[in-house]
Amino acid sequence: MPEQEFPIATIDAALFSLTERGLSVGLLERERDPFGGQLALPGGYVRVEEDRTTDDTARRVLTDKAGVTVRYLEQLYTFSGKSRDPRGWSISVVYFALIPPNVLRDGKLGCLEFVSVDGLPTLPFDHNEIIETALRRLRDKSTYSTLPALLLPVEFTFGELQEAYEQILGHRLDLSSFRRKIRELDLIEVIEGRKRGGRHRPAQLYRLKSDALEAFDRTI
Amino acid sequence: MPEQEFPIATIDAALFSLTERGLSVGLLERERDPFGGQLALPGGYVRVEEDRTTDDTARRVLTDKAGVTVRYLEQLYTFSGKSRDPRGWSISVVYFALIPPNVLRDGKLGCLEFVSVDGLPTLPFDHNEIIETALRRLRDKSTYSTLPALLLPVEFTFGELQEAYEQILGHRLDLSSFRRKIRELDLIEVIEGRKRGGRHRPAQLYRLKSDALEAFDRTI
DNA sequence: TTAATAGTGTCTCTAAGACATTATGTG
């Protein structure tokens, strides 16, 4: 086998959180060309000396740019080709990640700026397509898992959980069916204490069960 | 940005068909080291001059080794790391493909040998893990699509379709619920006047509707 | 007419949507 010219190998990440403007994705102003100065998904080269797998690359890049460890990370899809990046034939393993909103400050986290997924501008590379794909996956998984709970602080009320689902799915849910469904997934548990707020009945607090994260691992 | 050392970029493919021994996967005797002489999944290097995307790579490799165009191809998952291939840090974009059994000759197709997925031997690299992943995807999609129809000749009876599902899922299905479910998916159609039989009532022949393939495209 | 598989009908049980009702805190 002759010496082979290998493609550029990178990762990109679609990191979601909830802000006042609803479901949002973390974007970064590119420092360098191509597309210097424009907002784009965070990404970076695979470093073969440093990273054990591309999962490591993704975690390293996100920790770099966001300054914190993400709450949830899964491989999404791999985009490739000669025309998607002007620097040449590239393979980008794309990751899909979640972080709760309480770590954001003013819609920002490290160098990342969180922008609502409704009415995104045209982004460089194939990043609009990547975000579409990530949103489809998030919405799909939200119909049969408690993934949206990862977009909330560790303690949350049923009402907050339902609101997270509604933000993600983009429509209202029936209160009663929602509670039934969540209960039978059996991935959240009652914790001591109630959330008091305003002049009404206080809400019970819940958290994810410790085995809930493993349950998400039917990733592929 | 300094010169970057990029990983080895390859594709691997899990190509499934139905044989007398049930659901089977196409394996190839490796010509070269590493693991020369052993059975493994077909795969190959990405050729940046020749391939537009890794999808092209997959199609090229499969056409090479099998001698025919596959019936169905979708990206499955990307496996990467420094230890999965002794030649060095590698990225393998893995594809999942289907081909009907009538093109096989004696359990073989081109250089590929089809081996039952039950009781597979230990394979080189991470190929056992890859096949596990592919099987999970195939079984999962078979619960809500007519993907198994792609493992049959273009004309098939309801009974043959049900048998394909049962081979894939590994258990029996109820006749009546099965027909109801397939009917409401509305992806197959009656072929007028075509029936098949032995010494019993002949069975109606069906084929996939022309838009059925697009319906599978909620791939990601 | 019988063997053998094709195909339909019906009963029951479960899950989900719609929506009414009860519960419990604060001002």
Next chain:
DNA sequence: CACATAATGTCTTAGAGACACTATTAA
């Protein structure tokens, strides 16, 4: 006590499994 949101209960409908039943050909 009134208000506001939390939480539960009930009615109805849709879908799925189980299984009995009918249909149609060749030998």
